[in-house]
Amino acid sequence: MGTASVRSTLAGSGRTLTPLILALYLCLYLLPNLTLTEVKAANKPAGAASEITIDQSAKASLPAPAESTEGDDSQDALEQWAAALTKLKEDIQMGRSEPEAADQFYLELNEALGLKRQQLRQALGSTSPYPRDERQPPTTSKDSADPEKNEIETAPQHDGEAARPAPPSIEQLKSDMDSLYELRVSALSIVTADFRARILGTGLVGVRSLKEEIDFLYLTLNYHRHMLPKAGKQLTERFLSAPLPFFFKTIQLTIVIVVFVIWRRWAFEGLPKLRNHLLAIKPRKQIHVSLARLIWYVNRVRLPIEIFLFLTVALSILGLRQELISSLLLTKAQYILMTWFAVSLINAIAAKRLERLDRASAKIRLRTVWVVAVWLLVTGLLVDISEDFTGKATMHEWAWMVGYLLAFPLLGVLLHWWRPEIYEELENYPQSTPLTEKILQHKTGFEGYFWSALGAILLLIDGVRLIALKTVTTTEEGRSFIANLSRIEALRASERRKKITSGEPISRHLRELLYEVDGRLVESAGLEALEKMVGLARRRQQGEALIVAERGGGKSQLFARLEQRLEDKMVLLDCPPGGGKALLIEFASALDLDATDLSPETVTNRIAEGRISAVGIDNFHRLARPAMGGQQEIDEMIALIRKVKAELFWFLGFDWAAWQYISRVRANRLFVQEIIQLPLWSEAQIEELIEHRCHHAGIEPDFSELILPRHFEDSSFDTLEDQNRNGFFRILWNASDGNPVVALQLWMECIRVAEDGTILVSLPKLPSTVDFEDASITVLLILRVIAQSGYASQQEIIDSLRFPGPDVAGALHLAESNEWIEYVDGRYRLSWKWFRTVTRVLARQNLLVRRTLVV
Incomplete structure (x- = not known):
């Protein structure tokens, strides 16, 4: 706090505070008068700490600023005090002086400040109730009653005699007092902790310090009241002059x-x-x-x-x-x-929410808000005003203490108002615990206040937890984080309780029903991408767009929905694993053309005749192989597409893993208008998919046997099963990384059939990666080729990696025996059971770029 700023804040007129300060001042005046620098050794008991004495050895080592009298230059004295304080701070910091020296300096400075206050009081002619400082020499003596002596003392001096120096003005005394007080507040910051505690505390020393600060404030207000006529005169003169x-x-x-x-x-x-x-x-x-x-x-x-x-x-x-x-x-x-x-x-x-509250609750809430607001207002005003007028000293600490003391009756009033509401809320608490039951047993009597306070704390913690949970789960990153914590805690809890879900795995027929597409779609999945694709197709312009999604991410479903929206104006193909020739045969068949005469001109004419506006080729990445020259068939097909001169839009589907490879080796050749990346499915979309498939299979799963950590879940649900259901789908969504097919596969592993036919649900659990992470680099590279290609034969893997045939055959046998891959129509692909685990491990080994929920 600078000198000018403190002095300006200390120089307040504050007439509205005068009655309050006078009343408090008079009350404190009745307390014992304690002089900080007096030592009453005769009356002081052994070990007493109520008085502060001056260590003479420490006092002798202190700098000795000159005492200023009426004839001294007060400015020089203040500069000496300031220089002494600065030097003392440096000495203590450098270890040249003991910290106790600051205590002695504070006492001497406080004594000088008391003398300056007494001088200002006499100059103002104040009738302050503050007692005369015994250290100030009296201005009159018994000899002053002699009129003859007074007459001699007041007689004019001879011309040759030195003139007596004029007494300092009121303004000078006020300025000196403010400067000394600023030094006092500054010195308080370097005193020892014990000394500071006494000065700022509520003992006799603290009371004495508070009385001195109140006297300082009283003199400040009295000074400004004394200067009001002069200020009014100056204002009048300024107005008359300008x-x-x-x-x-x-x-x-x-x-x-x-x-x-x-x-x-x-x-x-x-x-x-x-x-x-x-x-x-x-x-x-x-x-x-x-x-x-x-x-x-x-x-x-x-x-x-x-x-x-x-x-x-x-x-x-x-x-x-x-x-x-x-x-x-x-x-x-x-x-x-x-x-x-x-x-x-x-x-x-x-x-805005009163409709969910009864009238009594609304009134209590309104009264609570007002009472707490008034308490904050009073505490804030007391602290701020005390700091502005007296700095961070005793009055400032006492202002905080008053605020703390007012909090206790405030808490009692609030508990009295809210006790019925607290107990009613605990009775309806969805998760009864021994603590809540104990609280509900003490509703009356004085001890009821304690238990109701404990219940209020419990409800507040739960409310803060719910608010934090809802805030965190507004983003996919937050939901993924909470889901991970829930899954880990749930697995630990199940292991501690040795909880094993009873029942038998579901039948093969039920698996087929759950996996079977029944025509019911999750409309919100890929809706934005679908609308963009429809808009591109209806523009009747030539162009290409790439549709990129993870395997099982809904890309094929999106193509089917696009074909349905465009009715008979779209040709939809699925690129077979056989390569470019097989694709051209299917393309010619779809256009009723001969595959041997499939030229750009014939394709253009047939497109114009059929008024076709879009062609979709799903799994277009199957034309590429991660090997030297493996992109030749993609280049040939792209060249054919661009030679077709028709108002036709081509949509080419790529798997995410394959696209990461192709985009790097063919980035300078794939000049397309749009690259549409399908987002991973949300938690709600995964839940809707499972509900559709369960409805199609005719089953109703039971979530009541799940053991989930309650502190990570929303407790606002009506039943425990609903809460478990919400937590389960969050864990399932996180375990699948938003992949609907992976989520469906995990769902099939989570449900079991009890003896009575009930479908019981257990926690989703991905296969362990312990054995997989110990696999050789040869196996990992082969799995990467399969992941990037979608489907790959043994010879294609050999051509891609240039590995010996026996090594590749052995690695494929190991992967197939562990069910990491599966053999389909002469080619290998990642199995759905291990798909998510394999992609995660390959990504951790920096062998694959995997799409994740958290970017």
């Missing part, structure tokens, strides 16, 4: 007042009308609803904002923003206005 600025400020202030009044009158009816006008707009858009909601909130909280803006502008016009009045009015008014604004905003938010 009246135009006064008139200009008056006009500006009048305009501000008029605008403020006009706005207040208009806003009373204008804001509701404006809100109703926005809500009446048809068709109503989200921006209209948001603006209407904003206007409603503004109308509920505008009054404190209006007053704050008015005070800010008015003080700026008057030129008082940097003056003391700004500190007293604007700065202190901020606490009141901010508290008012916060209460109004909370009330406005609560008003």
Whole structure:
């Protein structure tokens, strides 16, 4: 705190605080008078710590600033005190002085400050109830009653005699007192911890220090009251010498007042009308609803904002923003206005939800908000005012203490109001625990306050947990993190309880029903990509778009939905594993053309005849192989596509793993208009898919046997089964990384059939990666080739890696025996059971770029 800033804040008129300060001052005056620097060795008991003494050895090592008298230069004395404090700080920091030296310096400085206060009090002619400092020599003696002696002392001096120095002015005394007080506050920061605790505490020493600070504040207020006539005279002289600025400020202030009044009158009816006008707009858009909601909130909280803006502008016009009045009015008014604004905003938010509260709860909530707001306001004002006027000293600490003490009766009042609500909430608590049962057993009597406080803490912790949980789970990263924690904790809990889900695995027939496509689609999955593809196809322009998705990510379903939307104006193909020749045969068959005469001209003519607007080729990546020259068939097919001169849009589907490889080796040749990457499925979409398949299979799973960590789950569900259901699908979504087919495969492994036919659900668990991670690099590279190709034969793997045939054959046999891969139509592909585990391990080994929920 700088000298100028502290002095300006200390120099407040503060007439409204005078009665309160006088009352507190008179009360403290009745307490024992303790002089900090007095040592009463005769009456002091052994070990007593209520008085602070001066160690003479430490005192002798202190710098000795000169004591200033009426004839001394007070500025020099202040500079000596400041220099002594600076040197003491450096000495303590460098270890040249003991910390106790700061205690002695503080006592001497406080003594000098007391003398300066006494001088200012005498100069003001004050009748302060503060006792005369015994260390100040009396200004009169018994000899002063002799009128003859007084007459001699007041007689004019001879011309040759030196003139007595004039006493310091009131302004000089006030400035000196402020400077010494600033040094006192600064010295308090370097004293020992024990000494500081006594000065700021509530013992006799602390009371004495508080009385001194109140006396300092009293003298400050008395000084400004004494200077009011002089300030008024100066203001009158300024007005008479330059009246135009006064008139200009008056006009500006009048305009501000008029605008403020006009706005207040208009806003009373204008804001509701404006809100109703926005809500009446048809068709109503989200921006209209948001603006209407904003206007409603503004109308509920505008009054404190209006007053704050008015005070800010008015003080700026008057030129008082940097003056003391700004500190007293604007700065202190901020606490009141901010508290008012916060209460109004909370009330406005609560008003939106009153339909879920009964009338009694609404009243209690409103009273609670007001009481807590008043407590915060009083505490904040006390602390801020004490810091502004007396710095961070004893009065500042006592202000905090008053705020803390007021919190205890406030807590008792709040518990008295909320006890019925607390017990009612605990009775309806969805998860009964021994603690909640213990709390419910103590509803009456004085001990009921303690147990109700414990119940309130429990409910508050649960409420904060739910708020944090909802905040975290608003993003996919947060949901994935919570799902991981839930899965780990659930597995640990199951192992501790040795909980094994009873029942038999589901039958093969039931698996086929669950995997069978019944025509019911998850409409929200890939909807944005579908609309973009429909728009591209209906533009009737030539172009290409690549559709990229992870295997099982809904790419084929998206092509089927696109064909349905375009009706008979689309040709849909699925690239076979046989290569480019097999694809050309299927393409010619779809257009009723001869595969041996498939030229760009014939394709163009047939497209025009059939008015076809789009061609979709799913799994287009099967034309490529991760080997030298393995992209030749892709290049040939792309060349044919671009030679077809028709208003036709081509959609080419790629698996994510294959696309990561092809885009790197063919980045300079794949010039396409759009690359559409399908997002991974959300938790809700995975749940909807499982519900569709269970409905098709005619089963109703039971989630009641699951053991999930409650602290990671939302406890607002009506039943434990609903809560388990919500937590299970979050874990399933995380385990599958948003892949619907992987999620469906995991779901089949999670359900078992009990003896009574009930479908029981257990936790999803991916296969262990222990054995897989110990596999040789040869096996890992072969698995990468299969993942990037989708399907790969043994010879294609040999051509890609240039490995010896026996090595490749042995690795394929190992992978197939462990069910990592499966053999389909002469080629190998990753099995669905191990698909997610294999891709995760390859990604950890930097052999594959895997799509994840968290980017």
